[in-house]
Amino acid sequence: MIRTAALAALLASTALSSAAMAQTTPAPAPAETSGGGFATSDATDPYLWLEEVDGERAMAWVREHNERSLGVLRGDPRYETLHRQALEIVQSRDRIPAPGFNHDGTIDNFWQDATHVRGVWRTTSLDSYRTAEPQWETILDFDALAAAEGKNWVYKGATCLPPDETRCLISLSDGGKDAVTIREFDRSTRTFVDGGFVLPESKGGASWVDADTLLVSRDFGPGTMTSSGYPMIVKVLKRGQTLDQAQTVFSGQPTDVAVSGYTLRDADGVVQATLINRGINFYESETHRLNADGTTTQLQLPAKSNINALVQGQMVVTTDQDWTAPSGQQFKTGDVIAWDLQRWLADPATPAQLVIRPTDREAIEGISNTRNKLVVALYENVRGSVYVYEPNASGEWARTRLDLPQNVTVGVGSASEQDDRVFVSVAGYLNPSSLYLADAATADADVVKSLPAKFDATGMVVEQFEARSADGTMIPYFVVHKGDMPLDGSNPTLLYGYGGYQNSLLPGYSATVGKLWLERGGVYVVANTRGGGEFGPRWHQAALQQNRQRAHEDFQAVALDLQARNITSQPRLGVMGGSQGGLFMGAMLTQRPDLINGAVIQVPLFDMLRFHKLLAGHSWIAEYGDPDIPEQRAWIEQYSPYQNLRADQPYPEVFIHTSTKDDRVHPGHARKAAARLEELGYPVLFYENTDGGHAAGANLQETARRLALEYTYLSRRLMDSPAQE
The missing domain is CATH 3.40.50.1820 (Alpha/Beta hydrolase fold, catalytic domain)
Incomplete structure (x- = not known):
């Protein structure tokens, strides 16, 4: 999910039985009303310190x-045994390494174990990944980095520049805080770039526009953060500029939750739109397009909506409210809709196509896209399936169901933008996790890795x-x-x-x-x-x-x-x-x-x-x-x-x-x-x-x-x- 994931990262894992009637004993009444009582003001809170x-x-x-x-x-005599068991589990190497597709078909993974307590970012080929013992190459060892720099670094993610994904922005947190330091890293040399982009510690983030340009949202000094403590301003930072020299392209309001910028790219990594997300509150937002001349234009989207994917030129959006589109079409809360992006940018009244309308007992838990397909984790009564959607010549979306186990939890993982392969995780309360590599073009799915049981x-x-x-x-x-x-x-x-x-x-x-x-x-x-x-x-x-x-x-x-x-x-x-x-x-x-x-x-x-x-x-x-x-x-x-x-x-x-x-x-x-x-x-x-x-x-x-x-x-x-x- 493009916009949801970005904002969440800023803010933020049998048959139905007939139920017996639960007791309906009312909650006991409070012993006293709290109005004017304990901690209803600073003066009456003795523990503000x-x-x-x-x-x-x-x-x-x-x-x-x-x-x-x-x-x-x-x-307690049970503690040592429980601690030993917990440590064995969390440090176990017998886990599925979460795979991430690269542009060249290789696989990246972030891994922690007893040896790599802070973790290691590593890579291997897909063929090697599918074996029992993949041959990993280290990209960046965070334990070694922390030791070398005398820092308590915790890895908070990397953003690499498409299409070759050689230059990356690494987010490092001091001790696990949400605030991060961002540093430019070269995957090919596996070193931080000398004189490259470096953003000091702040809540916020940065997104690539091109090799020499970033969209940056962070603490730029007094008056640049919202009341929620997140960035209020987005600037364009060019290589060689200081933060003070960056150009402001969007300013929100102090009452906003957060403001951030990102690019909407096609499967070849080409930017189709540069966008600003203004989070008015936790659920309502505006999306603004950054124009070539540095001005911005607000896009006509529901206040409660998320841009989920761009596939075959179609921008896919989920609406979390009933909404009348500029075309006059009526959409319901939870609908997934799509427009031809360039036609819609030119004319907001361009009709949208309904992709999915979930029922009352259905929910969409994940949306991703491969090169040509939309991949959706759809749940019915808290049980998941994965469906593949594709627009046809008339603009309508046909769907097929991936061949996966039923009555489980499914998670849509990394998807290739070079072809239609996608990783899907499958698990249940008593079913150890399995990882499937599915082909969204054929609906076939094969087990790549599965875990042995960790308990009896x-x-x-x-x-x-x-x-x-x-x-x-x-x-x-x-x-x-x-x-x-x-x-x-x-x-x-x-x-x-x-x-x-x-x-x-x-x-x-x-x-x-x-x-x-x-x-x-x-x-x-x-x-x-x-x-x-x-x-x-x-x-x-x-x-x-x-x-x-x-x-x-x-x-x-x-x-x-x-x-x-x-x-x-x-x-x-x-x-x-x-x-x-x-x-x-x-x-x-x-x-x-x-x-x-x-x-x-x-x-x-x-x-x-x-x-x-x-x-x-x-x-x-x-x-x-x-x-x-x-x-x-x-x-x-x-x-x-x-x-x-x-x-x-x-x-x-x-x-x-x-x-x-x-x-x-x-x-x-x-x-x-x-x-x-x-x-x-x-x-x-x-x-x-x-x-x-x-x-x-x-x-x-x-x-x-x-x-x-x-x-x-x-x-x-x-x-x-x-x-x-």
């Missing part, structure tokens, strides 16, 4: 909590149920468990959720969940709540802003349904989620603590009255609303976990973790949550990785430690006898 990321007092607090929590969890799934099954939410909407969820599981409420169960930003939770193979939880008798549940994208844009939009509580109720309904089916019970049910999912966990904790006996709250949002003032938070107003507007503040205040923590509630001991280097979701959210819980007299475990960024792991060792801590905690809460507590 914990928002000072590297403040001396704050870091002393972090060190104290780390020492205590690590002492508890690493002191003998006797395990996957079931899909539905829970009835408070407003009657049926919410699907998956349950992974041993087939002989007793239905007596005794099963330790981990319920995972996210529920935001149109991100779908699709069935996937997790070796760590399998080894550290399922194999040990745990049950794993994934809730496909509203706010996600499992059924397209409408499923997401149903839980936006004033309707956010619907997503919380969906998650709670799944917890109730699990207990109604006697799959588990309160002493055996724990929940887990990160980032927006951390907010989910906070809402469960404050609204329905009677349903759970544990919660893993990862890099969370928690203080929703201040989220928009911290780091990238302002960019999320379109998702949650604006706390500075009284009407919107009122609905946010109803569920904001930080303000709704109360004394004398049945809160279980929770495990909260975050990262000091997270420059997306401020670590202050997690710190303040822990401090408030302790003030109210509740036990809490808190761990802050002092490296790592929003992914909470700058290297594989830290990832393994985090996993071991989480599953040690869950074992203590859900597997031990309640009488032992």
